[in-house]
Amino acid sequence: MNAGTILYIPVAQAEGGATVTVKGQLYGPTLKLDGTDITTGTAVTIATDSTRYVPLSVEGTGSLYLTGIAIDYAAGSPAATSHTVTVGPNGQYRTIQAALDANDSSETDRLVLKITPGDYREKITVTKPGVTFANADVTAKRAVTIRASYYSSNTFDADGKFVPQDEFDLGTNKCATVTIGAGATGFSAYGITFQNDYNVVDHTAAGEQTPAVALNTQADKVYLKNSRIIGRQDTLYVQGAGNRVYVDGGYIEGTVDFVFGDANAYFAGTELHMAAFAGKNNGYFTAANTKKSGVGLVFDRCNLTVAAAYDDDAKLSLGRPWQTFAQYTQVRKGDGSSYVTGVDLGTKNSAYTDTSSAVTYLDSTMSSKITKNRWNVWTSKNQSGKSVDVTFHDDVRFAEYASHDETGALLDPADYKNVVLGSMSALDEAQVQAKRAELLAALGFGSAAGQWVVPDGAWPFAYDPNYSTGTDVQPTQPGGNASPNADSAAKADTMPETGSAIIAVVVVAVPLLVAGLALVAVRRNRQQ
Known part of the structure; x- marks a missing residue:
């Protein structure tokens, strides 16, 4: 966002107000939210006595590299629900990415992927909010391992x-086995292993x-319970x-x-x-x-x-x-x-x-x-x-x-x-x-307005009690054409394209009113 730009953020009427956090890097200008000077990465309290658009303006000279805007309401948000699909050789979907691509989700209607234990050789990008990866074995004694072998030669x-030295040399920002994109607010994983095989199994x-990154999180409110993240460098x-x-x-x-x-x-x-x-x-x-x-x-x-x-x-x-x-x-x-x-x-x-x-x-x-x-x-x-x-x-x-x-x-x-x-x-x-x-x-x-209340640590599915009672849904399209144990090269057609920019806007409904939670996330196409 260059100086002189104004972005209007929709907010809903809600008791107790809300906080807005603008995320990104400033290169010279001054930021104003609702007419008040702010800094990036800091939660700012705003009034929510009416549904309105709150102006975010970039003033002075320079630019803002905007990576996201998060709104947390102190009260009045609807209770979360969830819906569950199964992934595995005998599941509704045979690949994790196919299940993600075929189903919608939000922080108020979460998508739970109940994944059969085994190896899933695929490179995955999560772009939607409110997604959960859950090991179908709630004891997690049998592993769900997501693995690929990509790297950065620098x-x-x-x-x-x-x-790039070959098709697997993607740079640090893009080589992760699983990437939780900036728009995937509220992602969680229970009993999942994220592994980059580069330098671990091969090379x-x-x-x-x-x-060679195993897991790259770019979103807010990411929760990982009893999970394993395996790699060597980065x-x-x-x-x-x-x-x-x-x-x-x-x-x-x-x-x-x-x-x-x-x-x-x-x-x-x-x-x-x-x-x-x-x-x-x-x-x-x-x-x-x-x-x-x-x-x-x-x-x-x-x-x-x-x-x-x-x-x-x-x-x-x-x-x-x-x-x-x-x-x-x-x-x-x-x-x-x-x-x-x-x-x-x-x-x-x-x-x-x-x-x-x-x-x-x-x-x-x-x-x-x-x-x-x-x-x-x-x-x-x-x-x-x-x-x-x-x-x-x-x-x-x-x-x-x-x-x-x-x-x-x-x-x-x-x-x-x-x-x-x-x-x-x-x-x-x-x-x-x-x-x-x-x-x-x-x-x-914590429990203060605008803060994310942490889970209580119970297992399984403690973060959202609906996970264990979510309604199963039928797939809306075929669930992929490769088994979880297929070679990663054979699954190239299922691997997501990770472009230079992702812009995600999420609108959350509150009771009787149309809410406003605008997330604007831009990924920089640069190498570490």
Whole structure:
């Protein structure tokens, strides 16, 4: 949206008002909502005493890269219902994407895919709100595994343009096995495994490790219960400033930056496992590029484990700050490779002025193999091929509270005198509880107006009681032509096209009135 543009957002009359959150990146201008200055990623309270259009104006000079608009009503929203379809060899649909394409959904009439355990070799994009992937085995002892093998070579030409090496080289933004698009608000998954086979099953030799995303969430209010996310580099990508992701239990596996992105993501009781890879003796659990208004990645009562293959000299860190860069000049050579010059650690990089990487660990169990420095700076190569620090240290927000070792003993910050970038604090039980409440409120998980109330943790289908009683519906078109175990190459005709832009507008009805919930989401066609 260029300066001078006005977007009118429909809102419904509702008791208690509502909050509006504009998501995206500002490049110079001032934003006004209903005549009041606002910032991206921050919930703003508006009056809803009548059904009306609320103006969002871009003023001054520059532009807004808009990724979404979310409206949360304090009261008056209709109760959610759901309808269920089955997926599997004997289900209504034989592929997950076919079931998604054939059925409508919304946050007030959710679509539940009841998926028979087995392997589903397909690349999936969810674009509709209110979708649930549910393992038909409610114990989740038998796996539903969605798998594909796409990657990013990070190969560029002399002009910096991405150069795919083959049909499976899609770049970091598009290579995910499952992508939850910006319009798919309220997506949830129960007992599902998301896996990128690249570097896990194939291309496992030393020197072949490269970004290969298993799950990419670009929507708000994403909930993952007892699910597994498997990859190596860049396993879980949580995108979208102001978006909220709740990972309830489950397991995430990777090697480098394997939880990354700029969304607000809360991980409760999740195991984060540093997997081994041939020829590697280093790794990073996280790589956040949080915006300044965001809380970032929060790991609460999580368990950080490390593969036995890593020796005592391994350099394993809690994370490094992606895009919180100091000013430097990048020089690209004729073969597409690049190096940095003129690094000024005292000046923020003008391309990333709003980035302030944030990661917090609370009351979590830490492997003894994690380096005593705890975190890493972000480095790039100079002309001589030497790694140099390019991090703008002042904007990094890394914190560790009440960490303990594998025996349950609290780690003493006094034993960690050379912590890089972050802070390390010992808290008692009351302080941990207070910090947890503080973080949850800041993340937007709570009972206040405009906040997303988190599930109670019960299994199965606790988030929506209608899931277990939803009405089965018949398919409206054939459910695909390949079995769940078919080779991914044979299913190319079922793979969705992931174009450079998706614009989704969702209108939610409230009792006796036509509601307004406008979601405008634009995906940037660029490579990481």
